[in-house]
Amino acid sequence: MTFTYAGSHEAAEQFTRETGSVAVQTDSADRDAVIARVRDSGPLNVLGVNSGIAIIGDALKQPPDEIDRLFRINVHAPYHASVEAARQMPDGGRIIMIGSVNGNRMPVPGMASYALSKSALQGLTR
Template sequence: MSDFKGKSVMVLGGSRGIGAAIVRHFAAAGAKVRFSYMGSAEAAAAIATETGAEAVQADSADRDAVIAAVAAAGPLDIMVINAGVAMMGDPATLDPDAVDRLIDINVRAPYHAAVEASRKMPDNGRIIIIGSVNGDRVPWPGTTAYSLSKSAVQGIGRGLARDFGARGITVNVVQPGPVDTDMNPATGPMARHMHSAMAIKRHARADEIAALVMFLASPAAAMITGTTQTIDGGIGI
């Protein structure tokens, strides 16, 4: 896609899964891509070598590290915020520190990364946050912390879309359902249960999520902002 040739793109959380697919798609389209990673140094190095993208280590739970990584990228045409963690369990027994870290990564990092990116972003830029269908529903017990974080992301997307709209900067949230990654493999123990509630009974591929991100980042999506774009195979309809 020639629309992205020479564009400056940053992907927060780009070493594995959906993030890596997004990095590959933008790099293949001629964009200049930088991505962050936390613990997956080997995977990050492999993606950087494969695509020519620049890998930057930054813990998304560390607000200052997130802000510094985005600021160091310079003016960004496109900011994609993919870093996220999940946990399940009885709220009465989950480690409170682990819950706070989840909120730091899934809520605070997207907010601060988006705001920092907006400071130098040219008019008509794009900010895309990867959320989850769990922002809309709680399909089974034990997902309260994760679901609350993804509901919060919806508010970030709507609010910043309003705040940045005068500059033509769009802000949208992509909400995948089950995606075949190492965090939620298509052959995992929950797969059959998930597929039973879906119209299209399979996990999505990371490339399918990346393709939606590419569309939202394109000139064709200039009037799409403040939305949640669900890509979940019809789960729960």
């Protein structure tokens, strides 16, 4: 089984040890790299996506470039990886999105962009 996992290196290593699968890593902020990595991974049975960053602070003061990077990693990468994986998956293939409860509720102030990105991921998953 080939399993493409977008997340932390340590978590991917643990998962591959436990399941006997193969993990690959790429820069989730780079759309073309994400698409190429999934495309070049060969036929996939399962795609697991767990990429995400958070920017904490007053939304009125956050640099737009940082917010754009957050959305490239938290929303765009899962979308493009999923579409590319679906192109090559056999019937019965699976895409697993690992999101956050913060797509539904945020217990602390200053994380509007993160909450929005995780809500978008929930929408993609549905």
